[in-house]
Amino acid sequence: MHGPGTPTRRTVLAAGTGLAASGLPGLPAGRRTREPLGAAAAGPAALTPQQQAGQRVVFSYPGTTVPQSLLDQISSGQAAGVIINSGNVSSLSQITAAVQQMRQANAGSPNPAPLLLMTDQEGGQVRRLPGAPTQSEKQIGQSADPASAAASAGTSAGNLLRGAGININLAPVLDVYRTAGDFDDQYGRSYSTDPSVASSCGQAFISAQQATGVAATAKHFPGLGPATSSQNTDLRPVTLTTSLSQLRGTDEFPYVAALTAGVDLVMVSWAIYSHLDSAHPAGLSSTVVQGELRGRLGFSGVTITDAIAAGALSGLGTIGQNAVSAAAAGMDVILEASGSVANGQAVVSALATALQNGSLDATAFGSALTRVNALRNRLF
Numbered sequence: 001m002h003g004p005g006t007p008t009r010r011t012v013l014a015a016g017t018g019l020a021a022s023g024l025p026g027l028p029a030g031r032r033t034r035e036p037l038g039a040a041a042a043g044p045a046a047l048t049p050q051q052q053a054g055q056r057v058v059f060s061y062p063g064t065t066v067p068q069s070l071l072d073q074i075s076s077g078q079a080a081g082v083i084i085n086s087g088n089v090s091s092l093s094q095i096t097a098a099v100q101q102m103r104q105a106n107a108g109s110p111n112p113a114p115l116l117l118m119t120d121q122e123g124g125q126v127r128r129l130p131g132a133p134t135q136s137e138k139q140i141g142q143s144a145d146p147a148s149a150a151a152s153a154g155t156s157a158g159n160l161l162r163g164a165g166i167n168i169n170l171a172p173v174l175d176v177y178r179t180a181g182d183f184d185d186q187y188g189r190s191y192s193t194d195p196s197v198a199s200s201c202g203q204a205f206i207s208a209q210q211a212t213g214v215a216a217t218a219k220h221f222p223g224l225g226p227a228t229s230s231q232n233t234d235l236r237p238v239t240l241t242t243s244l245s246q247l248r249g250t251d252e253f254p255y256v257a258a259l260t261a262g263v264d265l266v267m268v269s270w271a272i273y274s275h276l277d278s279a280h281p282a283g284l285s286s287t288v289v290q291g292e293l294r295g296r297l298g299f300s301g302v303t304i305t306d307a308i309a310a311g312a313l314s315g316l317g318t319i320g321q322n323a324v325s326a327a328a329a330g331m332d333v334i335l336e337a338s339g340s341v342a343n344g345q346a347v348v349s350a351l352a353t354a355l356q357n358g359s360l361d362a363t364a365f366g367s368a369l370t371r372v373n374a375l376r377n378r379l380f
Contacts, residue, residue, distance in 0.1 A: 046110065047077060047110060047111070049352040049355050049356050050078055050348065050349070050352045051076070051077040051078055051110060051111075052352070052355060052365065052369060053078070053348045053349070053350075053351035053352035053355060054073070054076075054077060054078030054079050054080065054348045054352075055077070055078075055079075055080050055111060055369055055372060055373070056080055056327065056332065056333055056334055056351060056368060056369065056372060057078075057079060057080055057323075057333070057334050057336060057344055057347050057348050057351070058079075058080055058081045058082060058083055058116055058118065058304070058333055058334070058335045058336060058337075058344075059073065059079050059081070059082050059083070059336055059341060059344035060082065060083050060085060060336060060337045060338060060339050060340070060341075060343075060344065061082070061088065061339060061340075061341055062087065062339040062340070063087065063088065064087075064088060064089070064090050064094060064095075064098070065098075066098050066101050066102060067341055069341045069342075070082070070102075070341045070344075071101065071102070071105040072105075073341065073344070073345065074102060074105040074106050074109060074115065075105045075106065075108055075109050076109065076110075077109040077110035077111050078345075078348055079115070079344070079348075080115070080116050080333060080372060080376075081115045081116025081117055081118060081168075081333075082102055082115060082116075082117055082118075083118050083119065083170075083335060083337050084099070084117070084118065084119040084128055084129075084166060085119075085128060085337065085339060086128045087339065088128075089128055089129055089130075091130070092129060092130060092131065092163075092164060095129065095164055096163070096164045096165055099117055099164055099165035099166060100165055102115060102117065103115065103117075103165060111373070111376075113373060113376040113377050114167060114376050114377075114379045114380060115167075115376070116167070116168055116333070116372075116375070116376060116379075117165060117166045117167050117168065118166065118167075118168035118169070118170055118217075119161065119166055119168075119169065119170065120169075120170045120171065121133070121157045121160065121161055121169050121170075121171060122136075122137065122170075122171040122172065122173060122189060123135055123136050123137060123140070123153050123157065123171070124136025124137065124138070124139065124187070124188045124189075125187050125188060126187060126189060129160060129161070129164060129166075131156075131160045132153070132156035132157060132159075132160050133152075133153035133154075133156050133157050135149065135153060136187070136188030136189070137172065137173060137188060137189055137190055137191045137201070138185065138188035138189070138190060138191065138192075139188060140153060140191060140201055141190075141191035141192040141197050141198070141201055142192075146191065146192075146197055146200065146201050147200045147201060147203075147204040148204070149201075150172075150191070150200075150201035150202070150204040150205040150208075151204040151205065151207070151208040152208070153205055153208075154172075154204065154205035154206065154207070154208030154209035154210075154212075154216070155208045155209065155211070155212060157169055157171065157205075157209055157214070158208070158209040158210070158211070158212030158213065158214040159212055161214050162212055162213055162214050162380070166214070167213070167214055167215060167379040167380055168214065168215045168216075168217065168264075168265065168379070169209060169214055169215070169216055169217065170217045170219065170267065171205070171209075171216065171217060171219075172191075172201070172202050172205045172206065172216065172218065172219075173189045173190060173191075173219055173220070174198055174199075174202045174218050174219065174220075174221075174223070174254040174255060174258060175189070175190045175198075175219075175220060175223050175224045175225040175251070176190060176191075176192065176193060176194070176195045176198050176223060176225035176250050176251055176253070176254065177189075177190035177192075177193055177225050178193060178225055178226055181229055182227060182228055182229055183224055183227035183228060183229055183230075183231055183232060184224060184225060184227070186229050190225060195249070195250045195251075195253040195254060196253075198253075198254040199253055199254040199256070199257040199258075200257065202218065202254045202257060202258050202261075203254075203257035203258060203260065203261045206218070206258055206261040206262075206263045207261045207262075210261075210262065210263075210264065213379070213380050215264035215265060215375065215378075215379060216263050216264060216265070217263070217264070217265040217266065217267050217304065218254075218255060218258040218263045218265070218266050218267070219266070219267035219269075219306075220267055220268070220269035220271075220306060221252070221255060221266050221267065221268045221269060221282065221288075221293055222247055222251050222252050222255075222268075222269065222273060222276070222282060222288065222292060222293075223247065223250075223251025223252065223269070224240075224269055224271060225250070225251050226240050226242045226251070227240060227271065231271070232311075233269065233270035233271055233281075233306065233310050233311070233312035234307065234310050234311055234312070235310075235311040235312075236311045236312060237272070237281075237311070237312045237315065238270070238271040238272065238312055239271065239272040239273075239274055239278075240271050240272070240273050240274070241274045241275070242273065242275065243275055244275040244276065247273060247275065247276065252292070252297065255293075255297055255299075256297065259297060259298065259299055263301065264301050264302060264375055264378075265301060265302045265303070265304050265333075265375070266293060266299055266301065266302075266303055266304070267303075267304050267305070267306055267335075268282050268283040268288065268289060268293070268303060268304075268305060268306070268331065269281070269282045269283065269306065270282065270283055270305075270306050270310050270312040270313060271312070273288065276288055276292060280329070281312055281313065281316075283305045283306060283326050283329065283331055284313075284316075284322070284325045284326055284329050285329055286328070286329045286330055288329075289303060289329050289330035289331060290329070290330045294330065300371075301371065301375070302332045302333060302371050302372055302375050303330060303331050303332045303333070304331070304332065304333040304335055305323075305326050305331050305333065305334050305335050306335065307335055307336070307337040307338065308322055308323050308326065308334050308335060308336050308337075308347060309336065309337070309338040309343060318346070318350075319336065319343055319346060319347055319350075320346050320347055320349065320350025320351075321350065323336075323347040323350055323351060324350050324351060324354045324359060324360060327351060327354070327360055327365070327368070328359075328360060328361075330364075332368040332371050332372055333372060334347055334351070
């Protein structure tokens with residue numbers, strides 16, 4: 001998936017501290033209430049198939065300058081949003097200006113609802129922007145008052161990202177790690193081995209951050225807590241043989257509180273869970289997405305994939321083919337995080353072709369667009 005030296009989705013950013021975020025002028029304070037789509041949201045009928053497809057794809061780009069090709073993609077209504085990776089950031093002032101440039105490109109697009117502008121600001125070692133939260137999830141979980149510390153982290157993350165014009169945080173991680181030094185614990189990315197602690201911390205982080213107007217993303221459903229240090233879906237296929245009772249009683253447990261808190265997005269894992277669907281990675285499995293997440297747990301918000309170019313999927317097809325499979329399984333937003341605008345365009349083209357030839361159901365496609373647009377219209 002990634003060439004030498006190219007960051008993966010899980011590259012750790014040793015972020016600096018002490019830089020204050022400069023506010024974006026003209027952004028209303030707070031968070032819009034959950035309301036029906038208004039006239040500002042372009043309905044599926046008003047968009048071409050290529051535009052409808054683009055409205056389900058989050059793009060990425062290399063370096064610290066936003067390429068004209070991405071700005072054109074945005075202004076033509078063929079992008080739902082953009083992920084900010086560590087390589088896109090040299091300072092808070094620089095990334096704030098870059099984000100504003102993308103927002104301006106979107107203002108004249110066929111769907112001028114706010115772009116989904118996202119990053120990974122989990123805390124501790126995993127921060128794409130310099131600044132808060134400085135504590136890792138593990139440090140929060142081990143603190144004297146974990147829920148209070150998690151709420152403080154959520155508030156500080158939200159305030160930092162809002163100041164930079166970023167309206168979605170791909171956090172918190174709700175994985176319940178198992179052993180010291182495993183996949184999540186090696187970077188302090190899990191609150192606890194206790195699902196109750198992970199649940200209370202996740203709920204507190206989500207509620208506090210979303211109160212700042214920045215959407216939260218619970219990840220990586222149904223959970224990467226059982227993964228060993230070498231089981232990294234960015235790099236290779238991963239199969240987890242965790243029993244169904246343990247998956248539901250431990251790994252999915254924190255999602256109940258997250259949904260109660262009104263979490264806006266859920267990111268689905270690329271691992272295969274042999275006791276849920278032994279044939280498909282979770283994000284390509286309607287059993288997991290539609291049955292477990294939406295059906296059993298009742299999630300009605302926006303689903304988002306992990307990186308579509310992940311090594312876990314590379315043997316299954318092209319990024320376009322895998323994006324179509326993810327959409328068919330019930331994933332609303334396809335995250336193309338490789339740093340290539342062309343890769344994002346390939347995903348859009350594949351989705352558009354599948355919509356036109358009937359490989360993707362038009363009604364389900366429209367429902368996904370409705371959920372994505374409802375979220376965009378609530379954000380700043």
